Amino acid sequence: MSDWEQQILASADAPAIVVQRTAGSPSQQATVAAVLDEMEATAGQLFPAWLPGAEGITTSAGAAPVAVRRLAVAHAAATAQSGPFLADLAAAALTGSTTHTRRHQPEVRARGLARVLAASFNRPACALLLRPPDHLDEAATLALAQAAQWLVDHGRLTVWIDSDSPYGVDSRPRAVVPPPARPRREPRVRARRTPNVAGKPHPSSRAEVALETALARRTWAAGRAWNHTVRPGPLVNPVRVDLLWKRERCVVEIDGDDHRTPGKFTEDRNRDVMLQLNGYAVLRFTNTQVLDDIDNVLVLLQQFLASRRRTGKGL
Template identity: 85%
Template sequence: MGDWDRVVATSPDSPAVVVHRTAGLSSQQATVAAVLDDMEATAGQLFPAWLPGAEGITTSAGAAPVAVRTLAVAHAAATAQSGPFLADLAAAALTGSTAHTRRHQPEVRARGLARVLAASFDRPACALVLRPPDHLDVAATLALGQAAQWLVDHGRLTVWIDSDSPYGIESRPRATEPPPVVRPRRQPRVGGRRTPSVVGKPHPTSRAEVVLETALARRTWAAGRAWNHTVRPGPLVNPVRVDLLWKRERCVVEIDGDDHRTAGKYTEDRHRDVMIQLNGYAVLRFTNSQVLGDIDNVLVLLQQFLTNRRRTGKGR
């Protein structure tokens, strides 16, 4: 199978739509197995967004794998999922393993992975858009159609096949169309795949953002924050997506990974900062290591800045 092309999450009531390029395998079983393996890889990238309580576990050393397994079993019991499956998936996500749930029946994997992907974006369900290569032969076309039907029947997924195959696969479903693709500002690469941010939530693959949000959620002074929203620097300037925003206080917070140290990225960041600052916003930047290694200091600085803004009314 190819890379997961993107994950799309639109309105809160719509499914999280995963667009995937298939390889055109010649059997239903092989196609289903490859789809499930890649769904598992995507779930690993989204960890810990789908496992409440695991946000602060940042290493696979020591008792961490046991801890995430315990959390997974408890979460599965509360949400009517398979405890052994979810525990295996959580342990694999923590350690970076792949296809760690193959010991479970495909039906269990399909339903479990569909729920995990939906939960990662707080969506009620998950849908797949399968995009095969051009010019599939009859055997591969038949296998893809059978695999899609299997995923519908056993995974409780909605599946669209986007193809121009001459052998009868529809390019779009008759009754409904997939939602429009929304391209985020940035698409961090993890293991060669891209995962987008979702408006209103910390990026699910950014442990620093998830950890910071967990800390901010317990503090009353942090009210009014918004993750992954856009700011328009000026009437003639395109809006830009920022990591964290307090709109009333006109405060932008960026969480920078190692890639921001490169010359090109550094220059781009400075340009963005200047454009935003010219429109009255303050830009505070913290590195991932600052958030993960010294969260208390980050919180003190944020609280001090926001308190000063509110007292002086500069952000209004």
């Protein structure tokens, strides 16, 4: 196998990670329905990233809903997905109505939404990180575990249930149930020649400064570099990235509102693919995620870095 092929495989198994808060219900069916509704809302926000050909359709006026339905049916036929569901999902994303998507069986919705969310980030699979409320009672805990297993079995999803303890990343589809609470311990980090941190976050970025403040207190974050230039390959122009773990070949980008524009979104995706093809993993977070829910960001970063270090990818 060539070095180029090995670099592709090194980044091919990282899933798109979607974080969701769960309300805690004593019913497995109600928990599954709530998770699917939230996944669908996320898919609507990401439209049209997951539907090729729909990039220029920005309004629901006129024949636009019919056009996206036709695009969805054609895309579903080419990718072995459910045409009726994908068509309803595309129309719902455009119009904001979910009346028709809920007529499909939960199994169809789960599998279709998993494919859509993975495709939005150019990933082969999707993983859910479910964050339940504190102190769930026995019935709600059981329902959540059953719902997670149902999503694994019927949606081909990886599902993590996050209480207050961090978990390692496992790329195989499975449900993880939180063990009894135990004291939080920082993982040991082997001595490295690289410094704990190089460079600085951009002083005008509140999100970068806040993330660095949080990372500075965590030993597992050693080896990071802010605002460094990366040359993905010998024939590729260097690019500047927000945050880099060079040894693990992990790039983290912190996106402001300007990254939602069509031009910037396309530029970001092209750059992500170029980095991934050269062995880098790219994780993207919005300013809002970092500033309003930094605990989630830290959990995901720690999980991902632990996986890269455990498997030796990027080293």
